[in-house]
Amino acid sequence: MSEKNLQILLASRPKGEVTPANFRLVETAIPEIGPGEVLVRNHFLSLDPYMRGRMDDAKSYAASQPLDEVMIGGTAGEVIESRNPKFAVGDKVIGMFGWQLYGKTDGSAIRKVDATHVPLSAWLGAAGMPGITAWYGLNRIIAPKEGETVVVSAASGAVGSVVGQLAKRKGCRVVGVAGGAQKCAIVVDEYGFDACVDYKAGQIYADLRAATPDGIDGYFDNVGGETLDAVLRRMNAFGRIAICGLISGYDGQAMPLQNFRSVLVNRLRIEGFIVSEHMELWPDALRELVGLVGARELKYRETIAQGLESAPEAFIGLLKGRNVGKQLVRLV
Amino acid sequence: MSEKNLQILLASRPKGEVTPANFRLVETAIPEIGPGEVLVRNHFLSLDPYMRGRMDDAKSYAASQPLDEVMIGGTAGEVIESRNPKFAVGDKVIGMFGWQLYGKTDGSAIRKVDATHVPLSAWLGAAGMPGITAWYGLNRIIAPKEGETVVVSAASGAVGSVVGQLAKRKGCRVVGVAGGAQKCAIVVDEYGFDACVDYKAGQIYADLRAATPDGIDGYFDNVGGETLDAVLRRMNAFGRIAICGLISGYDGQAMPLQNFRSVLVNRLRIEGFIVSEHMELWPDALRELVGLVGARELKYRETIAQGLESAPEAFIGLLKGRNVGKQLVRLV
Numbered sequence: 117m118s119e120k121n122l123q124i125l126l127a128s129r130p131k132g133e134v135t136p137a138n139f140r141l142v143e144t145a146i147p148e149i150g151p152g153e154v155l156v157r158n159h160f161l162s163l164d165p166y167m168r169g170r171m172d173d174a175k176s177y178a179a180s181q182p183l184d185e186v187m188i189g190g191t192a193g194e195v196i197e198s199r200n201p202k203f204a205v206g207d208k209v210i211g212m213f214g215w216q217l218y219g220k221t222d223g224s225a226i227r228k229v230d231a232t233h234v235p236l237s238a239w240l241g242a243a244g245m246p247g248i249t250a251w252y253g254l255n256r257i258i259a260p261k262e263g264e265t266v267v268v269s270a271a272s273g274a275v276g277s278v279v280g281q282l283a284k285r286k287g288c289r290v291v292g293v294a295g296g297a298q299k300c301a302i303v304v305d306e307y308g309f310d311a312c313v314d315y316k317a318g319q320i321y322a323d324l325r326a327a328t329p330d331g332i333d334g335y336f337d338n339v340g341g342e343t344l345d346a347v348l349r350r351m352n353a354f355g356r357i358a359i360c361g362l363i364s365g366y367d368g369q370a371m372p373l374q375n376f377r378s379v380l381v382n383r384l385r386i387e388g389f390i391v392s393e394h395m396e397l398w399p400d401a402l403r404e405l406v407g408l409v410g411a412r413e414l415k416y417r418e419t420i421a422q423g424l425e426s427a428p429e430a431f432i433g434l435l436k437g438r439n440v441g442k443q444l445v446r447l448v
Numbered sequence: 449m450s451e452k453n454l455q456i457l458l459a460s461r462p463k464g465e466v467t468p469a470n471f472r473l474v475e476t477a478i479p480e481i482g483p484g485e486v487l488v489r490n491h492f493l494s495l496d497p498y499m500r501g502r503m504d505d506a507k508s509y510a511a512s513q514p515l516d517e518v519m520i521g522g523t524a525g526e527v528i529e530s531r532n533p534k535f536a537v538g539d540k541v542i543g544m545f546g547w548q549l550y551g552k553t554d555g556s557a558i559r560k561v562d563a564t565h566v567p568l569s570a571w572l573g574a575a576g577m578p579g580i581t582a583w584y585g586l587n588r589i590i591a592p593k594e595g596e597t598v599v600v601s602a603a604s605g606a607v608g609s610v611v612g613q614l615a616k617r618k619g620c621r622v623v624g625v626a627g628g629a630q631k632c633a634i635v636v637d638e639y640g641f642d643a644c645v646d647y648k649a650g651q652i653y654a655d656l657r658a659a660t661p662d663g664i665d666g667y668f669d670n671v672g673g674e675t676l677d678a679v680l681r682r683m684n685a686f687g688r689i690a691i692c693g694l695i696s697g698y699d700g701q702a703m704p705l706q707n708f709r710s711v712l713v714n715r716l717r718i719e720g721f722i723v724s725e726h727m728e729l730w731p732d733a734l735r736e737l738v739g740l741v742g743a744r745e746l747k748y749r750e751t752i753a754q755g756l757e758s759a760p761e762a763f764i765g766l767l768k769g770r771n772v773g774k775q776l777v778r779l780v
Contacts, residue, residue: 169713340708344708360712362709370706371708371709372704372706374702374703376672376694376705377672379691379718379720380693380694382720383719383722384719384720385717385718385719386716386718386719387711387718388711388712388715388716388717390715393715
């Protein structure tokens with residue numbers, strides 16, 4: 117156990133791409149707890165694309181991350197001190213302590229999890245927020261029927277891989293879009309997608325058309341940009357598009373859409389969503405996801421960076437698609 | 449009564465803008481009716497933007513209009529001969545006889561209307577398909593709450609003017625977008641909108657922002673293009689956008705959207721629709737619309753061209769926004 121807490125703060129807002137200079141590592145005292153409080157040692161930090169939006173001060177769905185404060189983020193850890201009867205030392209908990217080694221709470225900000233069958237890290241991935249994100253967009257927005265074709269971008273990622281596997285379980289034809297042959301191979305061979313389009317091969321529309329001979333009924337979008345544009349051209353009548361992320365435009369790139377006409381021609385429904393606004397569905401979603409992960413029926417991969425100091429570079433890598441599966445930082 | 453039937457056929461498909469050369473006027477015999485059939489003299493032809501899409505052979509929601517056949521379209525007329533017990537000479541009827549003076553049917557293709565309180569022409573406008581289009585998009589997609597701000601483009605048109613008046617009746621702030629000071633004056637003074645933005649004034653975003661101090665909760669889109677793009681920047685969280693028409697791109701113009709990011713940031717729902725696919729709602733919608741038109745509580749304007757020969761030019765004018773309100777062709 118370190119004698120000090122380490123934290124990473126937002127030092128400056130990115131102008132375009134995120135750089136390491138946007139962050140600052142500081143050493144602080146380990147928090148002391150009072151009556152009713154709990155001290156948690158974080159084991160894993162979750163890195164997620166939504167963090168990029170919070171680094172800007174532009175209007176976004178989440179409050180802007182204040183400068184000189186600890187970067188926000190999901191964490192999984194262990195209770196190491198407790199003056200709260202609901203938590204005992206050794207309890208595994210999920211929280212939002214952000215980019216730091218320790219976190220203190222009155223208990224309201226953490227949730228106990230059972231790491232017996234589902235590893236602690238998975239509670240930040242397939243059995244956590246990314247999994248629930250996949251579950252919500254697929255079930256509540258796309259709501260695919262058996263035999264329909266569902267496409268998901270960032271298909272090898274923490275969200276995309278779950279979307280595809282859940283859609284396969286519903287009897288859909290599932291096509292992923294991912295960057296590079298290695299990711300596409302994982303998407304097909306490991307996650308069991310029917311096909312995967314490598315957008316880096318430079319002919320996304322032609323490849324997508326070949327992979328979706330019956331058109332597309334549902335699209336789970338994590339990237340926006342030209343992938344979305346290509347998908348719009350392949351959509352079938354009454355198709356549904358869940359907009360979960362627009363990572364291709366996170367650094368302020370223009371993301372002009374050419375094929376919006378398809379929305380009228382094909383009577384599409386497009387819906388943007390943020391899973392944290394649908395907490396009422398988390399218990400249902402988690403029950404299913406935890407069951408599947410525990411039974412090894414839902415597969416996932418993790419890319420794990422070591423040490424809090426590595427978080428900025430790991431996060432930059434995530435935005436560039438260097439990770440495969442869930443990007444985590446191990447803090448112990 | 450003419451001794452001959454006149455028809456306008458689709459002679460060729462437009463390359464870009466529609467021109468009079470795309471149509472051909474022909475003279476044919478007045479149809480003879482057999483047992484069970486009805487002969488209708490059309491009094492009004494309805495001209496509507498959707499016809500532009502049918503002139504192309506590109507994939508669209510409606511079957512492409514075949515070459516050398518009568519242009520399709522809604523009509524209002526009078527039964528002048530009947531061998532069907534359900535229809536008597538003198539009955540006023542709505543049908544889809546297209547761009548011609550006469551139409552024959554076994555009765556299945558026409559609907560009797562009462563022109564006592566609602567003029568015959570209005571059954572093609574506020575109390576007809578355009579009115580129902582407005583009703584559906586507003587009530588079923590936008591579903592505005594009292595106090596919300598609703599924006600509608602092509603606000604002086606047959607659909608837009610009804611959208612705005614229905615939204616006002618629901619207690620919304622209603623802002624129109626229209627082309628030119630004259631149309632904007634009608635939208636505000638006659639239809640009772642709270643404000644109207646003249647997109648031809650060349651500063652649509654600034655003017656829209658000024659007219660929507662609390663942002664936009666619902667948008668009924670008839671035009672697409674830069675109006676839609678400006679609206680996307682003003683949308684509030686959980687806003688709804690009904691895509692009813694994209695007239696700014698009907699001639700094949702590129703219609704790139706820059707502000708799609710708003711869909712995620714504001715968790716928007718966008719839905720394209722075609723009212724003819726929701727026939728189950730027509731009785732409810734018509735009951736309300738016919739009641740309001742009959743009571744003079746729903747106002748409308750008509751631009752009426754005289755004679756079938758004028759239909760091509762009137763249609764071209766409609767696509768260019770030269771009409772005010774419902775564009776009709778009087779055939780008697």
